[in-house]
Amino acid sequence: MITVACSSFFVPPEWVAAHGFRPERLIPEAPVTEGCVACGEGMCPYARAMAHAALRDDVRAVVFAPTCDQQRRVAELSGTRRQDAATFLLHVPRVARSENCRRYYRSEIERLGRFLVEIGGRPPEREFLIETMSRFDAARDRLRRAAEARRLGTSSLSARTLAEGMVRFHRSGDPEVIDTVGRGAGERGKAGRTGRRRIALLGGPLFETDLAFFDWIEVAGGDIVLDGTENGERTLAAAFDMARLGDDPVGELVRAYFDAIPDVSRRSNDGLLNWVRDSAAAGRIDGVVLRHHVWCDQWMAEVPRIGEVAGVPVLAVDSSGRPDGRTRTRIEAFVEMLLAGVGG
Amino acid sequence: MAIPRSLSLEDWDARYDALRRDGMGEPWYGGPLRRHLEAGGDTRLGALRFDDSPAALRLWNFLLTEEDRLREARAAGHKLVGAMKDLGTVPVLASAFPELTTFYVDGAWWIPCLMGTAIGALREADRLGVCDSFCPVRALLGAFVTGEHFPIPDLLVCSAGATCDDLSAVAQRVEGLGHPVFWWEMPHRRRADRGEPSATLPGGGIAPAEQVALVRDELGRVMGALCDLAGHRPESDALGGAIAQANRVRRTLGHLRTLAYTSPLCPMPALEMLICEMLAIHFCSDRGECIEVLADMIAEVESRVAEGVGVLGEAAVRVFWVNPVADLRVMNLLEICGGRLCGTEFLFSHALDAIPEDVEPMEALARTALADPMVGTCGERAERISRDLTRFGAEALVISRVPGASHCAFEGELVGREVAARCGVPVLEIEVPSFDDAVEPALRTRLEALIETARVKRKCAGEPRRTRWA
Ligand code: SF4
Ligand code: SF4
Numbered sequence: 001m002i003t004v005a006c007s008s009f010f011v012p013p014e015w016v017a018a019h020g021f022r023p024e025r026l027i028p029e030a031p032v033t034e035g036c037v038a039c040g041e042g043m044c045p046y047a048r049a050m051a052h053a054a055l056r057d058d059v060r061a062v063v064f065a066p067t068c069d070q071q072r073r074v075a076e077l078s079g080t081r082r083q084d085a086a087t088f089l090l091h092v093p094r095v096a097r098s099e100n101c102r103r104y105y106r107s108e109i110e111r112l113g114r115f116l117v118e119i120g121g122r123p124p125e126r127e128f129l130i131e132t133m134s135r136f137d138a139a140r141d142r143l144r145r146a147a148e149a150r151r152l153g154t155s156s157l158s159a160r161t162l163a164e165g166m167v168r169f170h171r172s173g174d175p176e177v178i179d180t181v182g183r184g185a186g187e188r189g190k191a192g193r194t195g196r197r198r199i200a201l202l203g204g205p206l207f208e209t210d211l212a213f214f215d216w217i218e219v220a221g222g223d224i225v226l227d228g229t230e231n232g233e234r235t236l237a238a239a240f241d242m243a244r245l246g247d248d249p250v251g252e253l254v255r256a257y258f259d260a261i262p263d264v265s266r267r268s269n270d271g272l273l274n275w276v277r278d279s280a281a282a283g284r285i286d287g288v289v290l291r292h293h294v295w296c297d298q299w300m301a302e303v304p305r306i307g308e309v310a311g312v313p314v315l316a317v318d319s320s321g322r323p324d325g326r327t328r329t330r331i332e333a334f335v336e337m338l339l340a341g342v343g344g
Numbered sequence: 345m346a347i348p349r350s351l352s353l354e355d356w357d358a359r360y361d362a363l364r365r366d367g368m369g370e371p372w373y374g375g376p377l378r379r380h381l382e383a384g385g386d387t388r389l390g391a392l393r394f395d396d397s398p399a400a401l402r403l404w405n406f407l408l409t410e411e412d413r414l415r416e417a418r419a420a421g422h423k424l425v426g427a428m429k430d431l432g433t434v435p436v437l438a439s440a441f442p443e444l445t446t447f448y449v450d451g452a453w454w455i456p457c458l459m460g461t462a463i464g465a466l467r468e469a470d471r472l473g474v475c476d477s478f479c480p481v482r483a484l485l486g487a488f489v490t491g492e493h494f495p496i497p498d499l500l501v502c503s504a505g506a507t508c509d510d511l512s513a514v515a516q517r518v519e520g521l522g523h524p525v526f527w528w529e530m531p532h533r534r535r536a537d538r539g540e541p542s543a544t545l546p547g548g549g550i551a552p553a554e555q556v557a558l559v560r561d562e563l564g565r566v567m568g569a570l571c572d573l574a575g576h577r578p579e580s581d582a583l584g585g586a587i588a589q590a591n592r593v594r595r596t597l598g599h600l601r602t603l604a605y606t607s608p609l610c611p612m613p614a615l616e617m618l619i620c621e622m623l624a625i626h627f628c629s630d631r632g633e634c635i636e637v638l639a640d641m642i643a644e645v646e647s648r649v650a651e652g653v654g655v656l657g658e659a660a661v662r663v664f665w666v667n668p669v670a671d672l673r674v675m676n677l678l679e680i681c682g683g684r685l686c687g688t689e690f691l692f693s694h695a696l697d698a699i700p701e702d703v704e705p706m707e708a709l710a711r712t713a714l715a716d717p718m719v720g721t722c723g724e725r726a727e728r729i730s731r732d733l734t735r736f737g738a739e740a741l742v743i744s745r746v747p748g749a750s751h752c753a754f755e756g757e758l759v760g761r762e763v764a765a766r767c768g769v770p771v772l773e774i775e776v777p778s779f780d781d782a783v784e785p786a787l788r789t790r791l792e793a794l795i796e797t798a799r800v801k802r803k804c805a806g807e808p809r810r811t812r813w814a
Contacts, residue, residue: 040756041775042745042752044753066532069750070750072532073751073755076721076758077758089532089534091531091532093505093529094527094529095504095505101529101558107554267516269516297478297510297750300473300513302513304472
């Protein structure tokens with residue numbers, strides 16, 4: 001199947017799939033340090049890695065839905081550098097409570113549909129669209145339930161395995177891949193989680209190499225019971241309303257994505273802060289590790305407010321490259337502090 | 345006519361006394377420049393060189409008394425609107441209401457330029473976690489805490505969407521401090537798809553009609569918020585009148601820029617031209633006075649041009665400047681190094697273009713807002729810069745990076761490469777930090793090298809620039 005790569009959680013993969021493509025979320029494996037195409041001083045390492053990832057020639061097109069200025073410029077770079085000129089920029093309105101913006105997002109989704117047809121896709125039959133949306137919805141539901149089971153302590157899945165499962169789901173563009181989440185992984189028994197500190201990992205996108213955080217936190221005596229990073233449960237589209245799905249599938253995409261996903265890029269971003277507050281309370285979180293990339297203004301600026309609303313200690317960890325020893329030491333010290341009951 | 349001189353702040357003391365003795369009249373906000381340093385804390389003025397004309401004195405005094413004007417407006421019962429980010433549109437909308445006075449709170453960007461970096465506003469921003477990895481606009485956050493640099497507005501309006509991350513993140517924190525922000529959307533400007541209806545924008549760009557409609561509807565929401573603040577709807581022709589007035593400022597400025605940037609001898613220094621251009625954004629909170637200030641500047645420039653006198657030698661290399669500078673001294677430095685300003689793109693070229701008067705006012709403002717160079721691609725920005733650079737006959741391009749700015753990591757290379765290819769001029773990309781003496785020697789060397797390269801090119805072209813006075 002031909003692949004269309006998507007940069008953001010605001011691009012509904014079911015919409016791409018219903019047009020006959022395999023939707024792959026672009027999740028760079030690691031920061032790019034050599035042969036740099038966007039190496040200006042001040043460039044967010046994730047945006048830079050995205051600039052590289054977007055040049056892959058094994059994808060038919062790249063769909064950007066930038067949630068920051070740097071990604072928007074990476075989309076431009078991709079548009080000028082890709083030989084096939086198959087770059088699509090979907091503008092995701094930042095203003096959260098404007099009916100004009102909702103309408104515009106819908107119109108952008110429809111425009112994306114026309115683009116997909118132009119590059120060889122087929123306009124989806126209504127029934128096929130609904131069926132495809134239902135399959136993705138069911139997969140997300142399973143992921144959400146797996147996350148909830150971890151929070152309740154009724155699952156033996158490790159936080160890292162779940163995070164890897166999420167990445168696999170986003171990357172594969174195949175809802176059935178969920179069946180394999182956790183399979184073959186050496187899981188830790190539920191009993192091994194008692195006495196650990198309950199951690200929320202929040203922030204922007206993670207490189208695959210950043211999954212080391214999950215291990216470090218666990219080894220230090222923490223347990224990530226809430227993954228609010230960009231590839232985690234925070235950015236999963238809301239569950240579809242089956243009654244509305246039949247009436248207006250595109251409208252349901254708007255509701256599940258544009259209306260429902262809490263993100264730092266929204267203005268106002270109180271949706272994100274409310275989500276942090278509610279999730280921290282419901283998950284009985286002891287501490288927050290907030291991971292942001294250097295030069296990421298949006299996440300950096302919100303660190304103090306996230307601390308306020310979460311009501312628990314926050315450790316902000318920035319990074320310009322691969323996770324390093326210094327970061328590990330800080331994380332260990334933070335979890336130790338929580339274990340000792342300090343700062344709570 | 346006497347040859348214009350470049351004055352330090354000390355020089356201005358004596359010059360001011362002499363002008364007063366000679367009977368120079370001044371508006372209410374007039375006075376010696378030094379008082380802004382002594383009473384106002386604008387310590388960086390002491391490091392600058394100024395034009396010596398009464399017109400320039402009035403310009404500086406007008407600029408540096410904005411806070412007083414705002415406080416007076418409030419005392420006179422005006423409601424204050426604090427606009428953010430759109431640079432040029434919301435003030436026009438608000439000026440349809442006689443009881444509203446608008447200013448840009450992101451004008452706080454300039455606070456470190458005038459007051460240095462050891463100020464409470466930056467300390468507060470640091471304390472709130474907004475450190476110097478952000479551009480100087482972070483001073484805005486601290487200014488809301490200290491309350492020292494502008495009165496807290498009655499309504500805050502900020503565009504979001506295709507904007508820089510710095511201001512967007514800072515404005516969000518301002519809201520978090522308990523100052524509600526009215527957000528409105530500015531989409532990333534895209535090319536119209538094949539067969540899609542589109543509209544021409546001021547400055548020559550094109551945008552899909554759908555995007556213009558979105559911005560018009562969003563501005564309609566802003567208008568609603570302004571009506572709520574004013575307590576009434578604007579008079580039927582008030583918005584058209586506001587646009588006509590704004591266009592008076594823009595045309596006046598356009599005339600001034602053409603004179604200053606195309607005259608054989610440079611008639612007005614770069615620093616004063618930068619200040620004049622800034623007035624276009626929101627008229628420094630007094631539209632009528634702004635027009636008078638610019639009229640004085642034009643009169644001065646016209647008489648210098650007519651008399652064949654300039655502030656620099658005729659060999660000065662004509663330089664086009666991109667992005668505002670976080671240290672105003674760099675505008676002086678350009679001239680010290682042998683350059684002269686011949687064209688600018690300080691991130692608000694859409695505020696200099698006339699607003700269309702042949703379409704319905706909200707549609708006209710939507711098109712103007714969408715013409716913002718920052719909401720489109722670097723490629724389009726480069727296209728516009730190339731056009732203006734050619735129009736003004738510039739021989740070199742300086743792209744000045746703003747420290748910490750989200751767009752600067754990337755655009756310099758793209759814009760520089762594109763303009764160099766289109767116009768064949770040497771390009772220099774520099775970073776200008778907020779007041780850092782340590783970098784001045786390096787900046788000077790790089791500017792001198794650029795000027796030298798442009799001179800060599802000029803010589804190779806075999807055409808010494810002849811002027812009417814040569
Ligand atoms: S981490 Fe921040 S700056 Fe980097 S791409 Fe994501 S939102 Fe943009
Ligand atoms: S300098 Fe750039 S980053 Fe800073 S406020 Fe202006 S446009 Fe935004």
